Amino acid sequence: xxxxxxxxxxxxxxxxxxxxxxxxxxxxLGRVLTLLIVTDEDHLENSLALANDASRDHPCRVIAIAPSxxxxxxxxxxxxxxxxxxxxxxxAGAGEIIVLRPRGGLIHHLDTLVxxxxxxxxxxxxxxxxxxxxxxxxxxxxxxxxxxITDAMRSVNPMRTIEDLRRNRSPxxxxxxxxxxxxxxxxxxxxxxxxxxxxxxxxNVVGEADYLPKDLLAAWLAVSLDIPVSIETDDDATAxxxxxxxxxxxxxxxLVRCHDHDDIVTISVPEQxxxxxxxxxxSLGDCLSEELGRLYPDEIYARVITDGWRRIHPDGARDRLQxxxx
Amino acid sequence: xxxxxxxxxxxxDWVNPLRDPRDLRLPRIAGPxxxxxxxxTGDLSRKKLLPAIYDLxxxxxLPPSFGLTGFARRDWTEDHFKEFVKENVQAHCRTQFNDAxxxxxxxxxxxxxxxxxxxxxxxRLSDTVAExxxxxxxxxxxxxxMSVPPRDFPIVARQLANCGLAKSGEDAWxxxxxxxxxxxxxxxxxxxxxxxxxxxxxxxxxxxDHYLGKETVQNLLALRFAxxxxxxxxxxxxxxxxxITMAEDIGVAGRAGYYDGIGAARDVIQNHLLxxxxxxxxxxxxxxxxxxxxxxxxxxLSAVRLPRDLAAHTARGQYSAGWQGSEPVCGYLxxxxxxxxxxxxxxxxxxxxxxTRRWAGVPFYLRTGKRLGRRVTEIxxxxxxxxxxxxxxxxxQELGKNAIVIRVQPYEGVTIRxxxxxxxxxxxxxxxxxxxxxxxxxxxxxxxxxxxRLILDVLLGDPPLFPTTKEVDLSWRILDPIEDFWSTLGQxxxxxxxxxxxxxxxxxxxxxxxxxxxx
Numbered sequence: 001x002x003x004x005x006x007x008x009x010x011x012x013x014x015x016x017x018x019x020x021x022x023x024x025x026x027x028x029l030g031r032v033l034t035l036l037i038v039t040d041e042d043h044l045e046n047s048l049a050l051a052n053d054a055s056r057d058h059p060c061r062v063i064a065i066a067p068s069x070x071x072x073x074x075x076x077x078x079x080x081x082x083x084x085x086x087x088x089x090x091x092a093g094a095g096e097i098i099v100l101r102p103r104g105g106l107i108h109h110l111d112t113l114v115x116x117x118x119x120x121x122x123x124x125x126x127x128x129x130x131x132x133x134x135x136x137x138x139x140x141x142x143x144x145x146x147x148x149i150t151d152a153m154r155s156v157n158p159m160r161t162i163e164d165l166r167r168n169r170s171p172x173x174x175x176x177x178x179x180x181x182x183x184x185x186x187x188x189x190x191x192x193x194x195x196x197x198x199x200x201x202x203x204n205v206v207g208e209a210d211y212l213p214k215d216l217l218a219a220w221l222a223v224s225l226d227i228p229v230s231i232e233t234d235d236d237a238t239a240x241x242x243x244x245x246x247x248x249x250x251x252x253x254x255l256v257r258c259h260d261h262d263d264i265v266t267i268s269v270p271e272q273x274x275x276x277x278x279x280x281x282x283s284l285g286d287c288l289s290e291e292l293g294r295l296y297p298d299e300i301y302a303r304v305i306t307d308g309w310r311r312i313h314p315d316g317a318r319d320r321l322q323x324x325x326x
Numbered sequence: 327x328x329x330x331x332x333x334x335x336x337x338x339d340w341v342n343p344l345r346d347p348r349d350l351r352l353p354r355i356a357g358p359x360x361x362x363x364x365x366x367t368g369d370l371s372r373k374k375l376l377p378a379i380y381d382l383x384x385x386x387x388l389p390p391s392f393g394l395t396g397f398a399r400r401d402w403t404e405d406h407f408k409e410f411v412k413e414n415v416q417a418h419c420r421t422q423f424n425d426a427x428x429x430x431x432x433x434x435x436x437x438x439x440x441x442x443x444x445x446x447x448x449x450r451l452s453d454t455v456a457e458x459x460x461x462x463x464x465x466x467x468x469x470x471x472m473s474v475p476p477r478d479f480p481i482v483a484r485q486l487a488n489c490g491l492a493k494s495g496e497d498a499w500x501x502x503x504x505x506x507x508x509x510x511x512x513x514x515x516x517x518x519x520x521x522x523x524x525x526x527x528x529x530x531x532x533x534x535d536h537y538l539g540k541e542t543v544q545n546l547l548a549l550r551f552a553x554x555x556x557x558x559x560x561x562x563x564x565x566x567x568x569x570i571t572m573a574e575d576i577g578v579a580g581r582a583g584y585y586d587g588i589g590a591a592r593d594v595i596q597n598h599l600l601x602x603x604x605x606x607x608x609x610x611x612x613x614x615x616x617x618x619x620x621x622x623x624x625x626x627l628s629a630v631r632l633p634r635d636l637a638a639h640t641a642r643g644q645y646s647a648g649w650q651g652s653e654p655v656c657g658y659l660x661x662x663x664x665x666x667x668x669x670x671x672x673x674x675x676x677x678x679x680x681x682t683r684r685w686a687g688v689p690f691y692l693r694t695g696k697r698l699g700r701r702v703t704e705i706x707x708x709x710x711x712x713x714x715x716x717x718x719x720x721x722x723q724e725l726g727k728n729a730i731v732i733r734v735q736p737y738e739g740v741t742i743r744x745x746x747x748x749x750x751x752x753x754x755x756x757x758x759x760x761x762x763x764x765x766x767x768x769x770x771x772x773x774x775x776x777x778x779r780l781i782l783d784v785l786l787g788d789p790p791l792f793p794t795t796k797e798v799d800l801s802w803r804i805l806d807p808i809e810d811f812w813s814t815l816g817q818x819x820x821x822x823x824x825x826x827x828x829x830x831x832x833x834x835x836x837x838x839x840x841x842x843x844x845x
Binding site: 032059182183185186187188189190192193194195197200221224225226263264267269272273275276277278279280290294296298299300 | 340355386424463497
């Protein structure tokens with residue numbers, strides 16, 4: 001059910017939600033968190049669909065903020081008002097969704113706009129599905145949140161966004177480029193779990209040009225294994241297509257995505273027959289769900305975007321990357 | 327100090343540099359290995375084990391080098407068997423059925439046809455396992471799942487030993503997984519243990535009690551030891567008594583051969599309920615490692631005292647024909663495959679006391695039965711009444727005792743029962759209300775099946791959730807005297823199917839001034 005509320009106020013929205021819950025005989029107290037989505041009209045529906053999926057794992061209240069794009073006549077152009085939508089039941093996953101479309105002066109007070117609508121006494125997660133503020137922790141909505149999720153890859157200029165995020169890092173920030181890597185990282189760690197536990201002396205990561213997670217993966221390997229890591233671009237690749245680890249005896253362990261079958265990777269280890277395993281491309285929904293399940297500061301990520309990043313882009317990371325992009 | 331192995335390659339205290347303890351995102355994936363299931367065509371295997379293995383694969387928790395071998399009498403080809411596995415996975419898996427996962431898993435599936443008496447079959451099994459090592463890279467790591475009646479354990483174990491499968495080479499492991507019942511009394515449990523430990527290292531024996539893989543049991547540990555507000559009242563000063571219930575709505579259908587002569591107490595109390603009791607009553611473990619948990623559980627189990635008058639503080643029953651909800655059902659003695667004169671109990675309730683400072687004077691009531699009102703498992707701590715009630719006695723006549731109820735299944739979660747003023751009425755009136763926490767509502771709709779967790783733990787070699795020999799022995803020491811006493815009594819008291827058990831059980835609690843909760 002979707003209820004549209006034009007020119008409304010936050011207490012009307014709260015009342016509406018209470019009323020709906022009462023009608024449906026539900027209690028809204030079980031929500032474990034509030035997910036704030038800061039986006040625009042173009043990305044709203046897609047983001048809500050992802051949040052819906054994630055809410056099945058983490059029942060939450062979703063509040064999406066997208067500045068109003070309602071066409072107004074000349075005299076009304078600068079008027080401050082709030083349009084809203086409340087979605088519940090089949091249209092809202094395992095929680096409820098509030099869409100706020102503020103206009104005028106309200107745009108500058110997003111924090112106090114959402115405050116009355118938050119789930120009481122529960123963590124707040126802020127998510128910018130595409131464009132992120134240069135400094136999420138100083139952003140009005142970001143400052144309220146326990147956990148701030150950005151997605152540099154989906155911003156207009158990924159490398160600039162990640163540079164901003166790196167410069168303004170905070171233990172509570174995380175970028176989905178990192179989340180996309182979890183299964184690759186898990187397989188690599190599992191590969192090293194197996195004997196013989198020889199030292200790894202070098203590594204190489206191959207993937208699509210300008211694919212940010214590729215750099216983060218290289219940075220993670222560099223900083224955790226304390227080795228040089230080279231990055232190679234493969235024009236035919238989508239995302240990451242291979243990781244090779246060289247052992248101290250010269251043997252190479254590799255994880256290679258099959259060319260004709262994107263969802264399968266081949267694992268090769270010296271003296272063992274090669275094996276394959278499904279490694280489907282991670283969906284954004286999965287990534288969001290992983291982030292909502294994890295509200296503690298990710299120290300590994302923090303290390304990767306600082307020390308790790310410096311290791312793989314030692315000389316003025318930014319200039320070189322911008323060159324790459326041209 | 328860093329020790330090195332003979333080859334001088336890897337230090338023994340080697341840690342994987344890619345696994346930082348702070349990196350909680352990384353799941354632990356089992357290393358290269360295979361699992362061999364005996365009794366693969368059985369109910370448990372079809373409904374639980376095979377789907378759990380698929381779900382693990384689908385969650386990316388199984389290694390690329392993974393093998394699954396079925397051992398059964400049927401005259402099947404490998405393709406038949408794969409088809410059989412696929413059907414059962416599709417029918418019962420929890421996660422989505424995904425062709426890529428299936429294809430990958432299917433490549434490691436093997437089938438060995440034979441009987442447990444046939445040494446040739448085990449030779450073929452040995453070849454199959456060696457072939458998996460070679461072609462699938464399982465590196466000599468193999469787990470054997472005994473999904474077979476306990477009488478077959480010895481022969482399977484011996485055959486495995488004879489064909490050299492029971493012992494592992496260097497850097498490889500062999501593990502054996504056995505299901506309850508672990509014997510039917512202390513003597514038989516010890517005998518079984520001897521047979522198994524002759525063949526397998528004690529550390530490689532994993533006893534599965536699927537209740538211990540349930541999230542709620544771990545939630546119980548979190549509830550007790552991660553919070554401040556429960557611990558101060560978790561003792562005899564506040565707790566009046568404890569009721570631990572595992573009720574089933576089904577009859578013995580299909581398990582008649584096993585059940586008759588065993589009965590409810592051996593089937594459920596000896597393992598599930600005593601384990602739940604131990605987890606509820608134990609002191610805080612130093613850590614959650616297998617060894618420390620076991621230390622606390624065994625302490626509690628060894629402090630258990632049986633009632634002096636067993637007749638007054640235990641109860642037995644046997645279901646008679648009746649209506650299970652809306653369905654007419656027959657009595658136990660009329661069930662197919664049951665001796666019409668059977669004295670096996672289908673309901674058992676016992677009182678136990680724990681002689682520790684924490685629990686002195688707090689009775690623990692354990693009950694289980696088949697064909698009861700509904701399927702439910704719960705642990706209820708019932709608290710003493712407030713020492714003084716500053717209300718008119720009429721105001722609190724409907725007020726029961728406070729309780730914390732840990733619901734194991736269904737609706738996994740916790741309920742707190744307490745008194746609240748009834749709104750509106752002119753006079754003061756206090757009545758019981760519930761405050762609920764439900765796992766499903768607050769976290770995920772789909773928590774993993776217990777078997778997924780347990781199978782993965784076996785493959786990882788992580789034993790905290792598995793009962794040890796010592797716990798099994800202690801449990802039998804508790805139950806044996808009761809069983810001996812019951813064996814002198816003759817026919818258990820009948821109870822109508824679909825009710826909450828025999829009158830005897832009601833009286834047993836009434837004698838202590840309590841009554842059973844209606845779970």
